[in-house]
């Protein structure tokens with residue numbers, strides 16, 4: 001049997017204070033009835049994703065979208081169909097959303113989304129909604145006070161909300177000491193901290209998660225940390241992306257987009273290959289390798305969550 005292919009546009013509508021997202025409950029008499037969803041629906045013939053999204057949000061919620069950006073594209077195999085969920089983050093709209101088709105509609109704080117049952121295809125979307133567009137990776141530093149000052153500057157002035165502590169130059173004790181200070185700073189500014197370290201390091205430092213190197217990624221057979229922690233991995237190709245999906249990584253970095261001074265001999269993948277890999281990744285992907293904040297919109301446009309960078313934030 002050839003499966004039906006269904007292209008669905010859906011919206012993650014964000015409240016003005018950026019803290020809440022709008023969800024709706026599917027009526028009990030349809031597919032996935034009773035589960036929660038991001039409002040939207042199937043595209044009509046010849047409609048683009050954004051056109052379909054505008055029509056569906058008008059029909060289902062009575063709102064008019066004025067500003068939307070691609071968030072994530074998820075391909076999912078249901079028993080009877082192949083579905084592409086084309087999800088947009090809606091930052092501005094007019095009208096007060098209500099369930100025009102009688103469905104329940106609710107604004108939910110980001111950190112309570114996990115309490116609502118969604119269809120199986122929605123897991124990567126929930127991750128994407130919760131993640132920011134920028135992922136800071138810390139640089140090598142020999143001076144601890146300077147490390148703290150630079151991290152704090154990025155949290156305070158650049159509004160960074162996701163940080164990876166990467167410090168290959170430090171031994172175990174020095175890494176733990178730096179990580180504890182970084183964690184306190186991140187907590188203070190409401191940012192999340194992932195450690196680029198062995199998963200067991202979470203026993204010493206109760207950070208928000210682990211960033212696996214591609215080498216660690218390929219050695220693992222199952223997810224090495226609890227579900228309530230974030231698991232990310234550094235990836236460079238299809239095999240590593242598949243392994244990350246198999247382990248249940250919440251997101252990944254994919255590199256190198258461009259040639260960088262730190263890896264001058266590694267051939268860059270460029271936006272075209274990057275986009276093809278992201279399309280099938282099935283989880284949020286941060287573009288890494290020579291990226292700056294000015295690349296974030298382009299990264300979004302080709303399907304990425306955003307950009308990861310050392311240099312652009314470490315000043």
Ligand SMILES: Nc1nc2c([nH]c(=O)n2[C@H]2C[C@H](O)[C@@H](COP(=O)(O)OP(=O)(O)OP(=O)(O)O)O2)c(=O)[nH]1
Pocket residue numbers: 008009010030031032036037038039040041042043056083085119120121122
């Ligand atoms: N809108 C939406 N659909 C989702 C989500 N997750 C998910 O698996 N789906 C699936 C359920 C459906 O099979 C399909 C969306 O179809 P739909 O029933 O909303 O389509 P529609 O609004 O055009 O309604 P209809 O005209 O077919 O009645 O995508 C989600 O978060 N939002």
Ligand SMILES: [Mg+2]
Pocket residue numbers: 039040041042060
């Ligand atoms: Mg619908």
